[in-house]
Amino acid sequence: MKEDKLIEAFGADEPRLRSHVRQFFGVVWANIKILLAYKSWVIMDLLSTVASVVMYYFVGLQVDPLRLAQSGWGTSYLAFSMVGVATSHYLWSCLTRLSHSIQHEIRAGTLETVAVTPINILTFFIGQTARGYLVSLIFLVGVFVVGIIGLGAQFSANPSSIGTAILLFLLMLVTNQALGLVAAGIIMVHKRGDPVAFIVAAMNEFLAGVLYPLEMLKEFPPLQAISMAFPYTHALDGMRRALILGSSLADTAVMADVLVLSGFSLLLVPAGLAVLDWGYRTIRMRGTTSSY
Amino acid sequence: MYAVETMDLTKSFEREGGKGDRIIAVDHVSLGVKEGEFFGLLGPNGAGKTTLIKILCTLIIPDEGTAKIAGHDVTKEADKVKENIGWLHGETGGRALYWRLSARDNLRFYSYLQNIPSNIADRRIDALLDFFDLTKDADRLVKDFSTGMKVRVMLARTLLPNAPVLLMDEPTVGLDAAGAIETRKLLRGLCKELGKTIVFTTHNILEAEKLCDRIAVMNKGRIIAIDTPLKLSETTRKFRGVEVRVSGPQEDALRALESMSIVKKVVKVQAEEDHTVIQLEVIDEDDAMATIPESLKSNRVKLIGIQVALPNLEEVFMSLTGEGKVEGG
Numbered sequence: 073m074k075e076d077k078l079i080e081a082f083g084a085d086e087p088r089l090r091s092h093v094r095q096f097f098g099v100v101w102a103n104i105k106i107l108l109a110y111k112s113w114v115i116m117d118l119l120s121t122v123a124s125v126v127m128y129y130f131v132g133l134q135v136d137p138l139r140l141a142q143s144g145w146g147t148s149y150l151a152f153s154m155v156g157v158a159t160s161h162y163l164w165s166c167l168t169r170l171s172h173s174i175q176h177e178i179r180a181g182t183l184e185t186v187a188v189t190p191i192n193i194l195t196f197f198i199g200q201t202a203r204g205y206l207v208s209l210i211f212l213v214g215v216f217v218v219g220i221i222g223l224g225a226q227f228s229a230n231p232s233s234i235g236t237a238i239l240l241f242l243l244m245l246v247t248n249q250a251l252g253l254v255a256a257g258i259i260m261v262h263k264r265g266d267p268v269a270f271i272v273a274a275m276n277e278f279l280a281g282v283l284y285p286l287e288m289l290k291e292f293p294p295l296q297a298i299s300m301a302f303p304y305t306h307a308l309d310g311m312r313r314a315l316i317l318g319s320s321l322a323d324t325a326v327m328a329d330v331l332v333l334s335g336f337s338l339l340l341v342p343a344g345l346a347v348l349d350w351g352y353r354t355i356r357m358r359g360t361t362s363s364y
Numbered sequence: 365m366y367a368v369e370t371m372d373l374t375k376s377f378e379r380e381g382g383k384g385d386r387i388i389a390v391d392h393v394s395l396g397v398k399e400g401e402f403f404g405l406l407g408p409n410g411a412g413k414t415t416l417i418k419i420l421c422t423l424i425i426p427d428e429g430t431a432k433i434a435g436h437d438v439t440k441e442a443d444k445v446k447e448n449i450g451w452l453h454g455e456t457g458g459r460a461l462y463w464r465l466s467a468r469d470n471l472r473f474y475s476y477l478q479n480i481p482s483n484i485a486d487r488r489i490d491a492l493l494d495f496f497d498l499t500k501d502a503d504r505l506v507k508d509f510s511t512g513m514k515v516r517v518m519l520a521r522t523l524l525p526n527a528p529v530l531l532m533d534e535p536t537v538g539l540d541a542a543g544a545i546e547t548r549k550l551l552r553g554l555c556k557e558l559g560k561t562i563v564f565t566t567h568n569i570l571e572a573e574k575l576c577d578r579i580a581v582m583n584k585g586r587i588i589a590i591d592t593p594l595k596l597s598e599t600t601r602k603f604r605g606v607e608v609r610v611s612g613p614q615e616d617a618l619r620a621l622e623s624m625s626i627v628k629k630v631v632k633v634q635a636e637e638d639h640t641v642i643q644l645e646v647i648d649e650d651d652a653m654a655t656i657p658e659s660l661k662s663n664r665v666k667l668i669g670i671q672v673a674l675p676n677l678e679e680v681f682m683s684l685t686g687e688g689k690v691e692g693g
Contacts, residue, residue, distance in 0.1 A: 074495045075550055079557045081491035082526050088447065089479040098476020102465060109464040109505060181453055181460030185521070188421045188451045189477040190443055196477075359377055359389075359415065359424045362453075362460075 088190075095191045099199025107203050117207060121214035128153040128283075129223045143285035146316050151225045155312050156282035158215035159244065161208040163280075163304055166248035167273040169204030170197060171259040178260070178355075181362045193352055194345070197256065201249065228318040236321050237314035243333035244307030246341065251303075253344030257351030263363065280305040303336040365435050367529050367561035368397035368420060372429035375415055389415040391585035392429065397563055397578075399528075402555045404572040405565040406677075407582035408685060413565040414454060414533055416582070420563070421451045421531050433529055452522040454533025454565065460518065463507035467498050467517045470506060471524055478525045485524070492520035495550070511538045519547060523554070530554070532564040536571065548575055569677045579677070583685040597674040604645065605631060605673035606652045611639045611666045618642065620663035626652050631673075643673050 107114065132149035141147050174197070177183035186196055219225040229237070255269040279289070279299035286309065289296040299305045310329030313319040319326045355361050373393045376386040390412045397403045405413040418424040419431055422442040430437060436444035453460040461470050468489060475485035493499045496516040506514060515538035522530060535551065536544040552575055554560045566572050572579050573593045580590040589596055610617040614635065621627055621644060632643040646652040649672050660667045 075553050078491045078495045078523075078550070079553060081488050082523070082554075082558060086481065086484045086526075088525075089481055091479060094479060095477055098473055101476070102462065102469070102473040105469055106462065106464040180463075182462060184423055185451070185453055185460050185474075186477060187423060188446055188449065189474070189525075190446045190479060191477045353425070356423060356425045359375075359418065361418075361423050 092192060092195050096195050096199050099191075099196055100202040103200065103203035104206060107206060114207075114210075118210065118214060121211050122218050124157060125154065125215050125218040125223065128157060129219075140285065143287045144317075145285055145312060146226075146228070148226050148316075150219060150223060151227055151316055152285070152312065153283055154215055154219045154225055155315055156280075156308060158212040159241065159304075159308065159311065160277050160282045161211040162205070162241075162245065163248055163276055164273050165201070165204030165208045166245060166252045167255060167276070168252070168269045170201050170249075170252050170256040171269050173200045173203075174256050174260050175263065178263070178361065178363055184361045187361060194348070197253075197348065201252070227315050229315045230318055230320075232320040233314040233318045236319065236326060237311045239321075240307050240310040240314065240326075240329060240333065243330065243337060244304060244311075247303035247307070247333055247336045250337070250340035250344035253348045254340075257344075257347035257349070260348075260351035261354045261358075263360075276302050276304050280308050282308070303333055303340070306332045306336075365399075366396040366432070367399045367401070368395075368403070368431075368433055368563055370395050370416075370420075370429065370431045373416070373419060373426055373431050374428040375412075375419060375424060375426045388585045390419065390426070393582075393585070393587055394429075395580055395587060395590060397561055399561055400555060400559045401561055402552065402575055402577045403561070403563045404576035404579040405563065405582055406569065406572050406579055406681065407565075410584075411582040412585040413582055415585075417451075417454075417531050417533050417563065417565060421449050422446060448527055448529050450522040450525050450527040450530045452518060452530070452532040452535050452564075454535075454537065459514075461506050461514055461521075464505060466503045466505055467493065467509070467513075467520075468502040470517055471521055474521050474524055480525065488524055488526070489520075492523060496520050512540055512543055515539055516543065528559070528561060530560055530562045530564075532562065534566060535564055536566070536568070544571075551575065569681060573677045581681060581684050589680075589684050593677055594674070596677065596680045604647070604649055606644050606646055606649055606656065606670060607673040608642045608644065608656060608660075608670050609639050609668040610642065610660065611668055614640045616663060617660065617665045620660055620665055621656070624655065624659055626655060639668050 129150050132153065135149040137147035137149070140149055140152060145152050174183065177186070187193060220227070251272070255272070259269065279295060280302050281299070286296070286299065286305065289299060306329040310326050313323060313326050321327055321330065371394050373390055374388070375390040376388045379385040379387050393416060405416065407413050415424060419426050420433060420438060422438050422445055425439060432438065433445045434448040436448065438445050462473065465473060471489045471492065472485065475489070493502045496519065498513065498516060498520070501509070501513065506517060509517070519535065522532065536547050539547060548571065551562060555562050576593060578590065578592055579596060580587045581596070582588070591599065608621070614633065617640065618630065618633070621642065622630065626647050628645045628647060630642060631645050634641040644652070653670060653672070656670060657667050
């Protein structure tokens with residue numbers, strides 16, 4: 073009888089929709105559902121957010137405000153570090169989340185079950201980043217809420233500078249996600265490239281000045297030169313100018329950051345897409361869309 | 365037009381650490397599967413069955429040759445192909461699911477990827493969960509499911525898009541005996557009632573014999589035989605023979621049969637619980653079928669049944685491949 077019921081439910085051949093948006097929504101929806109299935113992990117992440125902001129508050133008490141002011145970043149180390157800490161979570165998400173996800177999907181065999189559906193594989197990959205973005209958003213909001221409301225961090229932002237900061241933030245996401253696509257394409261083929269993405273993210277975090285003013289690198293010219301090669305360095309500089317100093321696009325330094333990041337975007341986005349496409353094609357050539 | 369068609373399909377892989385040395389997984393395979401046909405791929409481990417199925421569902425790009433699903437080329441029109449297939453991931457023990465989603469959410473997620481409208485998807489999901497006895501566990505996370513339950517969710521996922529062609533790699537592995545029987549019945553039903561074309565691999569020869577309209581026997585990347593189970597048995601039979609089932613004293617029956625001029629020799633005698641099965645090599649089966657009952661009757665031996673002796677699919681397989689046993693591949 074069950075068989076009859078089933079055959080009845082499948083009797084009519086109903087037309088399918090043709091919507092990339094719906095497919096993308098489905099991937100994001102599943103990612104959020106999976107994230108919420110890790111309840112204790114979400115709680116721990118929120119607690120770690122609070123702990124890290126409080127930690128930088130106490131570190132700030134040890135920093136000489138005059139030295140920070142001499143670097144041109146005001147006198148609040150807490151505000152200075154908050155911008156770095158809040159956005160560095162996104163940096164990690166952009167650079168490593170997709171490669172982690174693809175590695176997991178290849179091992180579990182779920183990449184194959186997705187790849188045989190009509191979804192464009194790039195839509196799926198981009199949707200897969202949603203979980204990381206969502207976690208990073210919770211972290212970012214948590215950092216600012218705890219820092220501003222709980223610990224009294226001072227910013228000199230205005231509507232125009234906030235808009236500028238958002239533009240720089242989006243450019244940061246685009247450029248670093250493009251680097252994440254490159255990492256994902258390589259990891260898809262070589263399976264064990266994750267440490268490289270980890271090292272790149274860690275170097276980025278270290279050299280872009282998440283916790284200290286970049287001016288300190290003047291004493292180390294090779295490191296300063298390397299730091300300029302990271303899009304995140306320019307994004308962080310611009311966002312700090314906007315949020316801490318209240319600068320907008322009228323500020324030439326901020327505009328320079330926007331232009332540099334736009335240049336990176338033009339270069340990295342096509343490169344990221346090309347490497348990802350190469351990776352996906354290569355694993356289909358080699359028959360390694362799953363490995364268990 | 366064939367539902368599934370391949371022409372000189374070839375795929376080789378570089379041997380791991382082989383410095384350019386290649387293994388030919390699929391070697392100039394040409395076949396055509398008709399619409400509504402239940403088609404089996406049978407072969408030993410490494411025969412190329414899974415590679416062939418993966419090429420058909422666009423997961424592996426072939427080196428040479430063409431493959432088409434519902435008339436669409438798997439390399440040039442992959443999107444069209446994907447709209448026409450339901451694929452069952454084989455031999456994963458239910459791993460190819462999102463374990464942190466419930467059974468229902470796994471199916472719903474798949475319905476989004478397949479672009480199935482929500483109202484239709486919900487109706488199908490309910491029917492599938494009911495059929496596979498998953499309704500009461502539908503909202504539990506898959507990570508807490510047994511292997512058999514996970515396989516049932518995967519089967520449900522394969523059927524969800526209502527695709528005309530189902531490509532299934534070992535569809536009953538991981539299911540218990542009752543689940544396997546139910547699933548076979550369902551697959552046969554889908555093929556018959558809804559006109560689905562099913563291409564499936566199996567290590568279970570009896571399953572292939574029961575389900576398939578035709579079977580392709582694969583070995584070392586090549587199709588070495590392709591026909592109906594009956595024809596395959598007929599073409600590989602080593603002798604002309606009949607199988608006789610009698611009750612009563614075995615000796616009387618053997619004496620009567622051996623005295624007949626049409627019987628060349630007794631090939632096998634097997635005592636069952638309440639009767640004896642005797643396999644005979646004969647000069648002509650039709651004559652033997654006509655004369656044996658009369659002869660046994662005159663010798664007062666009770667005949668239960670008589671039929672032409674054909675090798676079963678296992679014997680066919682062994683004869684074609686020289687292999688001792690069939691495994692998944």
